[in-house]
Amino acid sequence: MHPAFSIIIFTTLSGLGYGLAAWLGLGLLDPAQPATKVAHVAALALIAGGLVSSTLHLGNPQRAWRAFSQWRSSWLSREGVLAIVTFMPLTWSAYLAVFESRWDPVIGIIGTALCAVTVFSTSMIYASLKSVDSWHTPWTPASYLGFAAASGLAALAAFGAAGGASPLWPLAGGAAVLVLIAWAIKHGWRKQAVRPPLSTPESATGLGHIGKVRQLEPPHMTDNYLIREMGFRVARKHARKLWLIALVMGCGVPAALLAGLAVFPEPAGVASVLVALMAVLSLMVGMLVERWLFFAEARHAVMNYYR
Amino acid sequence: MTSLPSEPTGKKLGLVIDLDVCVGCHACVVACKEWNTGGYGAALSDQQPYGAEVSGAWLNRVHSYEVTPDRRDGVVIGEAGDARVVHFPKSCLHCDDAPCVTVCPTGASYKREEDGIVLVDEDKCIGCGLCAWSCPYGAREMDLAAGVMKKCTLCVDRIYNETLEEVDRVPSCVRTCPTNARHFGDLADPASEVSRMVAERGGFDLMPEQGTRPVNKYLPPRPRTPLAASMAPAADDTTDATGFFGWVDRMLDRI
Ligand code: SF4
Ligand code: SF4
Ligand code: SF4
Numbered sequence: 168m169h170p171a172f173s174i175i176i177f178t179t180l181s182g183l184g185y186g187l188a189a190w191l192g193l194g195l196l197d198p199a200q201p202a203t204k205v206a207h208v209a210a211l212a213l214i215a216g217g218l219v220s221s222t223l224h225l226g227n228p229q230r231a232w233r234a235f236s237q238w239r240s241s242w243l244s245r246e247g248v249l250a251i252v253t254f255m256p257l258t259w260s261a262y263l264a265v266f267e268s269r270w271d272p273v274i275g276i277i278g279t280a281l282c283a284v285t286v287f288s289t290s291m292i293y294a295s296l297k298s299v300d301s302w303h304t305p306w307t308p309a310s311y312l313g314f315a316a317a318s319g320l321a322a323l324a325a326f327g328a329a330g331g332a333s334p335l336w337p338l339a340g341g342a343a344v345l346v347l348i349a350w351a352i353k354h355g356w357r358k359q360a361v362r363p364p365l366s367t368p369e370s371a372t373g374l375g376h377i378g379k380v381r382q383l384e385p386p387h388m389t390d391n392y393l394i395r396e397m398g399f400r401v402a403r404k405h406a407r408k409l410w411l412i413a414l415v416m417g418c419g420v421p422a423a424l425l426a427g428l429a430v431f432p433e434p435a436g437v438a439s440v441l442v443a444l445m446a447v448l449s450l451m452v453g454m455l456v457e458r459w460l461f462f463a464e465a466r467h468a469v470m471n472y473y474r
Numbered sequence: 475m476t477s478l479p480s481e482p483t484g485k486k487l488g489l490v491i492d493l494d495v496c497v498g499c500h501a502c503v504v505a506c507k508e509w510n511t512g513g514y515g516a517a518l519s520d521q522q523p524y525g526a527e528v529s530g531a532w533l534n535r536v537h538s539y540e541v542t543p544d545r546r547d548g549v550v551i552g553e554a555g556d557a558r559v560v561h562f563p564k565s566c567l568h569c570d571d572a573p574c575v576t577v578c579p580t581g582a583s584y585k586r587e588e589d590g591i592v593l594v595d596e597d598k599c600i601g602c603g604l605c606a607w608s609c610p611y612g613a614r615e616m617d618l619a620a621g622v623m624k625k626c627t628l629c630v631d632r633i634y635n636e637t638l639e640e641v642d643r644v645p646s647c648v649r650t651c652p653t654n655a656r657h658f659g660d661l662a663d664p665a666s667e668v669s670r671m672v673a674e675r676g677g678f679d680l681m682p683e684q685g686t687r688p689v690n691k692y693l694p695p696r697p698r699t700p701l702a703a704s705m706a707p708a709a710d711d712t713t714d715a716t717g718f719f720g721w722v723d724r725m726l727d728r729i
Contacts, residue, residue: 226601226621244579386535469612
């Protein structure tokens with residue numbers, strides 16, 4: 168599948184934003200701290216930025232409002248509706264933190280739950296497509312949720328360090344553990360992704376009863392929308408290297424940094440803020456590469472007609 | 475509304491494509507483009523139509539495959555004579571369980587209750603492309619100029635069009651096909667000509683494992699006499715010469 172830049176940015180940024188907002192909703196940071204107020208605003212900005220980016224690839228973005236109408240059948244529509252609904256408790260929580268320096272558990276927890284459901288529905292857009300084997304599995308929502316939770320808690324640890332949260336080690340240690348869990352889920356996802364394909368050139372043409380099917384001539388001399396959209400190959404060539412980069416940047420570096428922060432806590436020190444920030448940045452780079460691979464490595468059933 | 479009709483559709487209008495007969499001339503491809511660029515919805519645009527990188531939206535494409543029989547032990551027989559070429563036209567199959575309809579967030583994609591035709595309401599389409607991702611057959615293509623999704627309409631603007639002569643009230647691709655490889659009809663009616671063809675010839679679904687329950691059916695290529703059997707006999711083999719030529723043959727042998 169073609170890894171559209173806008174969709175990769177959208178899924179990773181909004182995942183981070185929802186993850187951060189979800190942890191903030193649990194009231195883990197002191198709402199009186201300026202860093203906590205910034206965290207609330209940052210979470211909203213990340214989510215909004217992701218949503219705007221996701222409309223960039225539309226052919227007719229001016230009609231995007233119509234996408235709220237088909238929540239009964241479409242996960243894309245559900246995601247749109249949930250994104251808007253989730254904004255309400257999140258904005259309310261942010262308002263309370265920024266202007267009244269307080270945390271309301273009811274609104275906070277409603278926000279946390281809605282964040283989880285929204286990330287879940289984003290992932291179901293992909294997981295519901297039977298035409299893409301590797302996506303069509305419960306591992307897909309699991310890994311989206313895992314990455315959102317891990318990056319969110321890592322970001323929370325960074326804001327906690329900046330706000331002098333004490334003790335810091337549960338946040339940093341928890342984030343390190345979640346990073347490991349997220350990548351363990353992703354590892355499970357990659358293992359299932361290599362299962363034999365559901366459809367083959369033989370089943371696609373129905374000619375398997377005669378023998379082995381091979382494309383003799385494509386239907387067009389030049390490429391077409393289907394090949395551009397469903398048959399992207401650039402990253403596949405380097406899939407192994409990219410996977411290693413994703414593992415090092417997304418798993419090894421941030422897990423080590425966060426674990427270090429948990430073991431040698433230095434509350435409110437500039438150093439701990441920097442270390443946590445580096446962990447978040449590195450994790451985001453790793454997640455972007457992972458998301459790129461999620462698309463670029465996915466094989467679409469239609470490509471059976473072009474083999 | 476992008477939920478599928480709750481009841482089975484009254485009719486199941488669709489195509490039956492005969493893979494034994496198609497010669498791969500692409501006439502249906504061109505006829506489809508010609509009709510649909512001036513008919514239903516936005517024109518089917520091309521990008522760089524006169525440039526080096528021509529591309530555009532087409533609703534019907536013809537692939538060509540080489541099918542090589544497998545030996546029982548799974549080893550592919552490589553002899554050139556045994557491979558056969560199958561030309562393979564492909565357009566939307568108007569699936570009963572169309573995933574392209576249910577994924578659509580806007581209600582632009584829908585399946586008609588009365589005849590089962592799957593259509594896109596272009597005034598609602600936001601061009602998100604998700605329906606094209608969901609179709610395992612590659613039957614949907616984005617019109618890059620209009621930013622809306624395009625697909626085979628089963629020529630809905632011909633088949634009910636009373637201003638056309640009756641013989642023309644069939645899809646453009648069916649009307650055009652010089653070898654009669656494409657047939658149009660109601661596949662819900664077991665007595666229809668298309669249903670009978672499917673029953674007689676063992677018509678099949680493409681990718682039944684995808685669970686889309688396509689309406690369109692394909693008829694398999696008929697068994698073919700092996701190439702060796704239809705080869706001309708060797709020039710010096712006269713064993714089956716009879717009558718006058720047999721006598722000449724025997725006389726000449728004696729000399
Ligand atoms: S062939 Fe594809 S576009 Fe046509 S109805 Fe089936 S899934 Fe939808
Ligand atoms: S491209 Fe148009 S028809 Fe297809 S899913 Fe999106 S809004 Fe619906
Ligand atoms: S039925 Fe009409 S729109 Fe569909 S492939 Fe044939 S000519 Fe094209």
